[in-house]
Amino acid sequence: MLTLGASNPKALYLHIPFCTTRCSYCAFYSEPESSWRGFQETYVSRLEQEIAGVVQETGGFETIFIGGGNPGSLTCEQLSRLLVAAKSNQCSEVTVEMNPETFSESYFPLFEKKLVTRLSMGIQSMDDSVLRQLGRNAKVEDNLRAIALAKKAHGLYGIDLSFDLMAALPGQSIQMALQDIDTVVSLGDPGHISLYCLTVEEGTDLARRVSERELKVWDDDGQMELLERLWNRLGLLGYEHYEVSNFARNGRYCKHNLVYWDLDTYIGLGSSAASFLQSESHSWHYSQKQDLHPFAEGTLFSGYEKEMLDSDQLVEEYLMMALRTNRGIEKNLFKTRFSLDFDSLFSKTITNFDPLWYNDTSHLFVLSKVGWMVLDEIVLRLALQIPQPLDRH
Numbered sequence: 001m002l003t004l005g006a007s008n009p010k011a012l013y014l015h016i017p018f019c020t021t022r023c024s025y026c027a028f029y030s031e032p033e034s035s036w037r038g039f040q041e042t043y044v045s046r047l048e049q050e051i052a053g054v055v056q057e058t059g060g061f062e063t064i065f066i067g068g069g070n071p072g073s074l075t076c077e078q079l080s081r082l083l084v085a086a087k088s089n090q091c092s093e094v095t096v097e098m099n100p101e102t103f104s105e106s107y108f109p110l111f112e113k114k115l116v117t118r119l120s121m122g123i124q125s126m127d128d129s130v131l132r133q134l135g136r137n138a139k140v141e142d143n144l145r146a147i148a149l150a151k152k153a154h155g156l157y158g159i160d161l162s163f164d165l166m167a168a169l170p171g172q173s174i175q176m177a178l179q180d181i182d183t184v185v186s187l188g189d190p191g192h193i194s195l196y197c198l199t200v201e202e203g204t205d206l207a208r209r210v211s212e213r214e215l216k217v218w219d220d221d222g223q224m225e226l227l228e229r230l231w232n233r234l235g236l237l238g239y240e241h242y243e244v245s246n247f248a249r250n251g252r253y254c255k256h257n258l259v260y261w262d263l264d265t266y267i268g269l270g271s272s273a274a275s276f277l278q279s280e281s282h283s284w285h286y287s288q289k290q291d292l293h294p295f296a297e298g299t300l301f302s303g304y305e306k307e308m309l310d311s312d313q314l315v316e317e318y319l320m321m322a323l324r325t326n327r328g329i330e331k332n333l334f335k336t337r338f339s340l341d342f343d344s345l346f347s348k349t350i351t352n353f354d355p356l357w358y359n360d361t362s363h364l365f366v367l368s369k370v371g372w373m374v375l376d377e378i379v380l381r382l383a384l385q386i387p388q389p390l391d392r393h
């Protein structure tokens, strides 16, 4: 069993590492269909038993998220079993990710039985040549069909909808990216949109093609101009920009992700899943190191490696998470949580920042949209001020 700590973990993440084929840009852990076909049941069975173990220990979770990979590689019955094991009365949000090409009405019983309250779909682009470059299995016609089905499920069962889009893609113009937003909003009317810029991850097919100059990616200035246009368009359409890459209408935030951004505790189960847990005095991560087959055939709770976090690592992680959101950092909470005074620690560094990057008041430090564009640099410069624990001096 995992050591769960004193505070009850708020969220549960379940990783389903099954995809049909690999997208060219993907650095997540997932396996192509040739590796898992016929093996889903073994994987689901271990997950189901581990879920039962943690639910017995914790009493349940406030949010559940089944992600991947593509959870649409499992049947409705398999997903139901995982959720029946995981769900408790205190659960207020259950999200399942689904790739458009595998989404069908066969999953509607999940919504009808209220096992799932939120559907998150990776649309990514509404242009066939761009989707092809990304190595997506879905074509525009699959995306259109899936958006219509998702809207139907929303109408019938009241589930929340979230669509993922990607920007700064090879072969994509600003106009095309704006058009993608307009199309998914007008057809699907989602309460939530995630908009990610393409990042070229080492070891991916995309990285190889970029290094061989077969594909050209956007430069920093181009990306900034693009993001500004897309963020403005989403704002005009009524979406609140509540996190660097996330937008919600009428407060339809992703509660599960808010747990991560608050650096609250969560458990992740399945190959490559991560957990963050705390006791009164310590914080630690678990990460599941077993690949698909060793995980599915391994003993329960094997392969979760524990890594303790030092106090400075914890503060840095908190800065990275909290500054992603439009709630920013409440200085009183920061003091209570870390026994450190935010202003004494950071104000000298902050005065050297471009004033357009942030808003700093006596009780709050929050980044502007311009600041979000240079988030990594800001966190890096602040992190240099965090005191290291005495035993590392």
Ligand code: SF4
Residues within 6 Å of the ligand: 018, 019, 020, 021, 022, 023, 026, 027, 028, 030, 068, 069, 070, 099
């Ligand atoms: S569907 Fe998602 S997880 Fe699977 S390869 Fe594509 S990006 Fe990666």
